[in-house]
Amino acid sequence: MFQIALKMLFGDRGKYFGIITGIALASLLMIQQPGILISIFSRTYSFISDVALPDIWVMDPMVKYVDDSQPMLDTELYRIRGVKGVEWAVPLYKGNQRVRLADGQLVGSNLLGLDDATLIGGPAVMLKGRLADLRLPDAVIVDEAGATGRLAKPATTPEGKPTPLQVGDILEINDKRALVVGIAQARATFQSQPIIYTTYTRATSFALSERKQLSYILVKAKSDESLQTVARRITHDTGMAARTAQEFKDMTFRYILNNTSILTNFGFVVVVGFIVGAAVTGQIFYNFTLDNLRYFAVFKAMGATDRMLRRMILLQALLVGFVGFGLGAGATALFAAATRGRAGLSMTLNWELLVGSGIAVALIVLFAALISVRKVLRLEPAVVFK
Amino acid sequence: MSDPVTPATPTLAVRCSGITKHYGVGEAQVLALRGIDLDVRAGELLMLVGPSGCGKTTLISVIAGILDQDEGSCMLFGRDIKQFSQEERVSYRGKNIGFVFQSFNLIPTLTAAENVAIPLLINGMKMDAALVEARERLREVSLEGREESLPTQLSGGQQQRVAIARALVHKPKLVVCDEPTSALDGETGRKVMEVLKQLAVGSDRALVIVTHDSRIYDFADRIAHMEDGRIVSVDESH
Numbered sequence: 001m002f003q004i005a006l007k008m009l010f011g012d013r014g015k016y017f018g019i020i021t022g023i024a025l026a027s028l029l030m031i032q033q034p035g036i037l038i039s040i041f042s043r044t045y046s047f048i049s050d051v052a053l054p055d056i057w058v059m060d061p062m063v064k065y066v067d068d069s070q071p072m073l074d075t076e077l078y079r080i081r082g083v084k085g086v087e088w089a090v091p092l093y094k095g096n097q098r099v100r101l102a103d104g105q106l107v108g109s110n111l112l113g114l115d116d117a118t119l120i121g122g123p124a125v126m127l128k129g130r131l132a133d134l135r136l137p138d139a140v141i142v143d144e145a146g147a148t149g150r151l152a153k154p155a156t157t158p159e160g161k162p163t164p165l166q167v168g169d170i171l172e173i174n175d176k177r178a179l180v181v182g183i184a185q186a187r188a189t190f191q192s193q194p195i196i197y198t199t200y201t202r203a204t205s206f207a208l209s210e211r212k213q214l215s216y217i218l219v220k221a222k223s224d225e226s227l228q229t230v231a232r233r234i235t236h237d238t239g240m241a242a243r244t245a246q247e248f249k250d251m252t253f254r255y256i257l258n259n260t261s262i263l264t265n266f267g268f269v270v271v272v273g274f275i276v277g278a279a280v281t282g283q284i285f286y287n288f289t290l291d292n293l294r295y296f297a298v299f300k301a302m303g304a305t306d307r308m309l310r311r312m313i314l315l316q317a318l319l320v321g322f323v324g325f326g327l328g329a330g331a332t333a334l335f336a337a338a339t340r341g342r343a344g345l346s347m348t349l350n351w352e353l354l355v356g357s358g359i360a361v362a363l364i365v366l367f368a369a370l371i372s373v374r375k376v377l378r379l380e381p382a383v384v385f386k
Numbered sequence: 387m388s389d390p391v392t393p394a395t396p397t398l399a400v401r402c403s404g405i406t407k408h409y410g411v412g413e414a415q416v417l418a419l420r421g422i423d424l425d426v427r428a429g430e431l432l433m434l435v436g437p438s439g440c441g442k443t444t445l446i447s448v449i450a451g452i453l454d455q456d457e458g459s460c461m462l463f464g465r466d467i468k469q470f471s472q473e474e475r476v477s478y479r480g481k482n483i484g485f486v487f488q489s490f491n492l493i494p495t496l497t498a499a500e501n502v503a504i505p506l507l508i509n510g511m512k513m514d515a516a517l518v519e520a521r522e523r524l525r526e527v528s529l530e531g532r533e534e535s536l537p538t539q540l541s542g543g544q545q546q547r548v549a550i551a552r553a554l555v556h557k558p559k560l561v562v563c564d565e566p567t568s569a570l571d572g573e574t575g576r577k578v579m580e581v582l583k584q585l586a587v588g589s590d591r592a593l594v595i596v597t598h599d600s601r602i603y604d605f606a607d608r609i610a611h612m613e614d615g616r617i618v619s620v621d622e623s624h
Contacts, residue, residue: 001507004496011495298491301452303480303508305473381452384487385443385564 005312020324026277027328035347045249046187054218065255071212085225090115093203094215113203129182141182146194289372300381321365399592400426404458420615436612484553488565523551543574
């Protein structure tokens with residue numbers, strides 16, 4: 001009878017396509033929107049992820065998230081280096097600076113100053129040039145998204161396109177000359193600003209004159225010490241906040257979560273996707289069952305058991321769920337592939353998301369099947385003669 | 387061995403005794419069957435005739451085991467299926483009863499052969515084997531070559547023959563038909579009745595037909611006349 005159930009389903013093409021379209025759209029919303037949300041949230045701490053080498057980030061206790069750097073005195077670096085369990089500690093400058101383009105336009109950028117000696121905190125992947133070239137006079141490295149996007153050289157004609165920044169191009173940061181010596185790959189940040197890497201000393205010279213300029217101190221703990229223990233010791237001995245990389249990511253994530261309405265907005269769309277998906281699918285599937293109610297009554301009269309009818313309807317529901325989810329997930333995967341690596345809109349597609357949305361779709365089709373089965377089981381076979 | 391002196395009593399396919407059935411409650415209550423006593427013999431074609439609303443359809447629903455009577459008993463081949471569990475009753479119906487409906491009730495998305503195969507599939511036969519049987523039944527009702535046609539591609543008479551093939555494919559002991567010819571013209575109706583009588587009636591089987599169609603009365607072995615929920619006469623002259 002399963003083949004009969006499937007033929008009944010496929011035979012009513014209008015309703016069949018209506019149901020799978022409803023499920024596909026619901027799946028698309030339930031996968032794509034959280035995928036974009038995850039991508040956005042991962043950008044909030046992408047800088048911490050990119051700076052992979054240090055174990056512990058030391059910062060002013062007032063810092064709330066990674067982009068909220070509260071400058072410290074340079075002397076704090078020496079105090080940290082003196083804490084027991086610290087293998088090494090290097091300075092990091094992180095600040096927003098304005099870059100003047102050739103046409104005079106000012107572009108806000110994220111300026112990172114790396115330890116002059118070790119260049120720790122620099123980009124892991126260089127697309128052009130070498131990280132060591134940062135030691136050349138006025139040298140800076142620009143991230144690829146910035147070089148091809150907001151820092152690209154303006155078009156010379158109204159119809160022309162901007163030219164991506166190249167090694168050897170000159171930028172102007174706070175009226176100071178900066179020579180592009182490399183293009184690097186970096187994860188997109190929450191603010192989607194271009195990222196400019198240089199040495200710590202040069203970064204502080206680009207920045208406006210301030211007494212405190214040290215944003216973070218990057219610390220490597222000795223291998224025989226636990227990260228938490230060293231972090232607590234740094235806080236105890238110096239009064240500075242010290243967090244492991246994971247703790248700092250979590251703190252940044254929570255701050256963005258609690259202080260923006262991103263989660264509410266995206267969550268709302270996901271819930272709407274689920275409800276609309278359930279309502280549309282449930283309604284069309286129920287109508288499909290109602291249209292076939294006479295035939296289900298005929299089956300009952302001819303000796304079909306309730307179990308047989310339940311399984312037929314469940315098969316129909318699971319099949320439309322499977323096909324609809326496949327189409328929705330496929331469309332979302334295409335979207336994810338098309339936006340991969342983009343500085344702007346992008347999404348993360350992971351197995352947890354697929355499993356979660358798959359469960360949601362299963363709930364939708366089970367709901368649709370449940371209301372249909374209920375109707376069929378209550379059906380009196382005697383209606384076949386009416 | 388039967389008694390050589392006393393004529394053998396024909397086997398009873400159906401014995402209804404004191405059947406009552408009402409619908410609704412309170413002042414809206416309608417008594418559809420008011421104490422029906424009726425026997426249907428194996429090997430006969432019994433027609434139930436009478437005006438609309440006299441209880442014919444209710445009575446064949448009780449006989450077919452798809453509706454419970456309020457009182458009385460209805461024995462099918464010596465067994466009171468009201469005493470069966472729900473599961474046993476469904477199973478008994480699936481194996482022993484065939485149905486033919488006024489409006490055919492063929493599944494529009496299935497071919498003629500697939501429609502005919504349904505009772506076999508319900509009884510657990512595999513699709514391939516069921517289709518072989520179904521094609522054989524379609525051949526018996528002169529629909530050879532139309533096995534893969536959808537119901538919409540068949541005439542009314544052909545659709546009713548598909549429905550007859552479906553009612554007979556699992557070789558039921560009792561076939562119940564509700565107005566099998568009322569949607570057909572006179573000639574087609576007679577052809578359908580010829581097929582039905584030829585295939586559904588046998589020494590160990592019976593056919594009960596509810597009809598208003600006086601054009602087919604001559605096919606009946608007996609005609610039971612109903613009025614207001616009662617059998618008022620049984621005409622044995624056919």
